[in-house]
Amino acid sequence: MATMTLYPDDERLAGGERTAFNLYIISSVALFVLMMLLGLTMRMSQATWLNVAPDLFYRILSMHGAGMVGTAALVTTAVMWFFLRKYVTLHLWAFVSNYVLFMIGAVCIIVAIFIDGYGGLWTFLYPLPVHAMGLWTPNAAALFMAGYLFIGVGSLLFYLDAAAGIIRKFGNLGRALGLQWLFGGSIDPNHPKTVVASTMVIIANTLGILAGAVVLVMSLVNIFFPEMALNALVAKNLIYWFGHMYINATIYMGVIAVYELLPRYSQKPYPISRPFLWSWAASCLFVIVVFPHHLLMDYAEPRWLLVMGQIVSWGAGFPVFLVTVYGALTNIYRSGMRWTMPSRLMILSVFGWAAGIVPAILDGTIRNNLVMHNTQWVPGHFHFYLLLGVLPMALALMFHVIGARANRPPNTGADRVGFPVYFIGGLIFVLAFLDAGHLSVARRMATHLPEWQFTDKVGSIGAMLVVLGMLYFAIRITSGLLKAPAGGSPRDSTANAAG
Amino acid sequence: MIQDAIWYIALTGMGLVAVGFIYVISQAGKSADAAATSKSAHTSNVLRRWLFGALLVIFVTGSYATLHRFPIPSQDASLDAKQVVDVVGQQWSWAINPATVQAGTPVEFRISSRDVNHGFAIYAPDGRIAIEAQAMPGFTNKLLYTFAAPGTYKVMCLEYCGLGHAPMTSQIQVVAARGD
Ligand code: HEM
Ligand SMILES: [Cu+2]
Numbered sequence: 001m002a003t004m005t006l007y008p009d010d011e012r013l014a015g016g017e018r019t020a021f022n023l024y025i026i027s028s029v030a031l032f033v034l035m036m037l038l039g040l041t042m043r044m045s046q047a048t049w050l051n052v053a054p055d056l057f058y059r060i061l062s063m064h065g066a067g068m069v070g071t072a073a074l075v076t077t078a079v080m081w082f083f084l085r086k087y088v089t090l091h092l093w094a095f096v097s098n099y100v101l102f103m104i105g106a107v108c109i110i111v112a113i114f115i116d117g118y119g120g121l122w123t124f125l126y127p128l129p130v131h132a133m134g135l136w137t138p139n140a141a142a143l144f145m146a147g148y149l150f151i152g153v154g155s156l157l158f159y160l161d162a163a164a165g166i167i168r169k170f171g172n173l174g175r176a177l178g179l180q181w182l183f184g185g186s187i188d189p190n191h192p193k194t195v196v197a198s199t200m201v202i203i204a205n206t207l208g209i210l211a212g213a214v215v216l217v218m219s220l221v222n223i224f225f226p227e228m229a230l231n232a233l234v235a236k237n238l239i240y241w242f243g244h245m246y247i248n249a250t251i252y253m254g255v256i257a258v259y260e261l262l263p264r265y266s267q268k269p270y271p272i273s274r275p276f277l278w279s280w281a282a283s284c285l286f287v288i289v290v291f292p293h294h295l296l297m298d299y300a301e302p303r304w305l306l307v308m309g310q311i312v313s314w315g316a317g318f319p320v321f322l323v324t325v326y327g328a329l330t331n332i333y334r335s336g337m338r339w340t341m342p343s344r345l346m347i348l349s350v351f352g353w354a355a356g357i358v359p360a361i362l363d364g365t366i367r368n369n370l371v372m373h374n375t376q377w378v379p380g381h382f383h384f385y386l387l388l389g390v391l392p393m394a395l396a397l398m399f400h401v402i403g404a405r406a407n408r409p410p411n412t413g414a415d416r417v418g419f420p421v422y423f424i425g426g427l428i429f430v431l432a433f434l435d436a437g438h439l440s441v442a443r444r445m446a447t448h449l450p451e452w453q454f455t456d457k458v459g460s461i462g463a464m465l466v467v468l469g470m471l472y473f474a475i476r477i478t479s480g481l482l483k484a485p486a487g488g489s490p491r492d493s494t495a496n497a498a499g
Numbered sequence: 500m501i502q503d504a505i506w507y508i509a510l511t512g513m514g515l516v517a518v519g520f521i522y523v524i525s526q527a528g529k530s531a532d533a534a535a536t537s538k539s540a541h542t543s544n545v546l547r548r549w550l551f552g553a554l555l556v557i558f559v560t561g562s563y564a565t566l567h568r569f570p571i572p573s574q575d576a577s578l579d580a581k582q583v584v585d586v587v588g589q590q591w592s593w594a595i596n597p598a599t600v601q602a603g604t605p606v607e608f609r610i611s612s613r614d615v616n617h618g619f620a621i622y623a624p625d626g627r628i629a630i631e632a633q634a635m636p637g638f639t640n641k642l643l644y645t646f647a648a649p650g651t652y653k654v655m656c657l658e659y660c661g662l663g664h665a666p667m668t669s670q671i672q673v674v675a676a677r678g679d
Contacts, residue, residue, distance in 0.1 A: 055662055127614070127636065128616065299572075303569070333539060334539060336527075351516065355516045358512035359513070367501075372628075374658060445665040446665055
């Protein structure tokens with residue numbers, strides 16, 4: 001079966017594609033290391049092991065939030081591109097434009113934060129950006145928002161090109177999602193999971209980015225014409241509609257790597273099924289309407305929206321547990337799989353997603369929000385599935401690709417040390433956040449009460465390990481990508497041939 | 500205390516997920532012949548149905564248990580509370596009026612903001628959050644809460660509001676109910 005080839009021909013990176021992919025990946029791993037160092041700085045400052053002035057702390061927090069969310073989107077866009085290009089025609093200019101616009105946006109954001117002093121966080125919650133009490137100017141806020149607009153336009157370009165390619169091949173987005181097979185009919189066994197996931201992301205994230213564009217433009221108008229005030233509740237709804245979808249899209253783009261690569265490493269088919277199509281159709285709807293769970297403590301929000309926020313948050317667990325996690329576990333069960341870096345990272349990523357969703361669902365419950373909202377429970381659950389879910393998905397593809405040269409998945413002694421350092425550090429780090437949330441430690445605070453500092457210290461230790469692990473991964477991947485690709489005729493290889 | 504309950508539920512849930520993974524990982528290195536593979540495919544389908552059933556039961560009972568008495572008071576109707584406290588947040592202080600209330604009878608908090616979004620969180624004397632609500636400019640959120648025990652309750656801001664966010668604290672004195 002063709003999918004069982006570890007490095008199939010149609011995935012080979014040549015010429016401009018290889019340069020573009022390397023640009024994405026090397027920039028991403030470098031940004032991840034830098035943003036993690038900022039994260040570590042904040043955690044150690046909360047632990048009083050470092051002394052960071054509050055003004056600088058909130059600027060670092062703004063940078064870390066925007067930078068991590070953006071980089072996660074950048075790297076998972078590369079994952080989606082890498083696999084989707086096998087099935088539909090994607091134009092390299094769209095992929096490259098996204099990169100260029102992202103970098104322009106990133107420069108705006110960095111200048112806004114570190115030169116102009118913007119410290120209104122990645123959520124730019126109206127009216128804080130224009131109400132800084134002298135800490136930054138409205139122009140700094142405007143520059144920050146302009147940065148977002150560049151990044152958003154880049155994503156839209158990439159999605160439009162992908163949507164066009166998908167429609168050319170499958171007729172319309174509904175057929176690409178496989179909606180025609182939900183209630184019957186025989187599913188085309190060759191319908192690619194990658195296309196299903198990509199289509200879902202295109203639909204949901206385009207809506208999210210458009211909502212973001214609306215609220216960004218409204219906020220920009222308000223910056224230059226302050227008499228045009230916004231409704232704070234409407235603005236908050238739009239911001240979280242955008243923010244929630246944008247960051248969640250990274251999981252749905254990242255998981256494509258697992259769908260594509262896992263069966264090659266387990267050497268067991270991982271067929272498409274009706275539950276799979278249901279789960280993606282449902283997730284598409286859920287991710288679009290779940291955002292009110294960010295407004296559970298805004299009592300002015302219409303009650304039906306709050307109820308929807310809770311019910312959908314809970315419902316979101318079904319597709320994840322029953323299809324993606326269950327499917328991945330069944331796939332490796334008694335498969336005779338050998339553990340190498342890509343397979344380890346893939347299983348870690350599915351675990352991080354599955355386990356992280358548990359505290360997420362608890363947090364999406366109105367009753368629990370009454371005592372947990374905006375505590376460190378929140379960074380606890382989302383770092384769980386970003387740090388131990390999304391990043392490992394992307395890292396799995398990177399390690400896979402750097403193995404192409406030797407035609408063998410990477411698995412050196414150093415890899416075998418780097419992996420547990422990252423994983424165990426990550427677990428300590430996220431559990432310290434969750435415990436802090438349980439102890440009512442507030443999130444987003446530069447200074448912590450003395451009784452809060454124990455979890456800060458434990459979290460800092462975990463974070464140091466994560467940074468070490470990620471630094472190693474970054475160097476390993478960068479040097480792996482920069483080596484010349486495998487030359488000559490591609491040899492077929494299977495995971496069983498791997499050492 | 501509800502935070503402890505949530506924490507133990509979370510640990511249990513994450514623990515169960517971990518056990519499932521550890522089991523499958525421990526089996527992943529073994530190979531199976533065609534017969535064994537089709538047998539375990541069958542078992543896994545049966546198990547998946549059970550898992551679906553279990554999740555459905557948790558979903559339905561959990562949603563009912565947490566929503567049938569809606570945790571947030573009606574914002575339109577009068578709450579008929581004997582004690583009413585007005586709360587206004589502004590960068591970076593709280594105006595709480597009156598700042599002394601009685602234990603044992605419901606207190607209605609009317610929470611708003613003069614500038615940006617703030618978070619009104621009441622910390623009990625044991626250092627844990629008793630209750631919270633957002634303070635949003637242009638809106639008044641009504642919160643109903645009955646203090647069980649007298650003491651000094653700390654108010655903290657739980658929505659980032661700029662440089663003075665962390666020090667934006669205040670206090671509420673809760674006194675024993677007058678026997679009337
Ligand atoms: C070594 C790894 C990391 C460390 C040490 C770290 C540290 C932190 C800290 C200390 C906070 C603030 C917590 C608080 O509110 O008190 C934070 C927030 C955040 N982190 Fe991380 N983090 C790491 C990795 C990541 C990754 C991989 C992502 C995403 C891909 C991420 C995304 C975020 C986001 C979105 C926020 C919220 C920012 C906000 O509250 O506005 N972090 N992180
Ligand atoms: Cu605040």
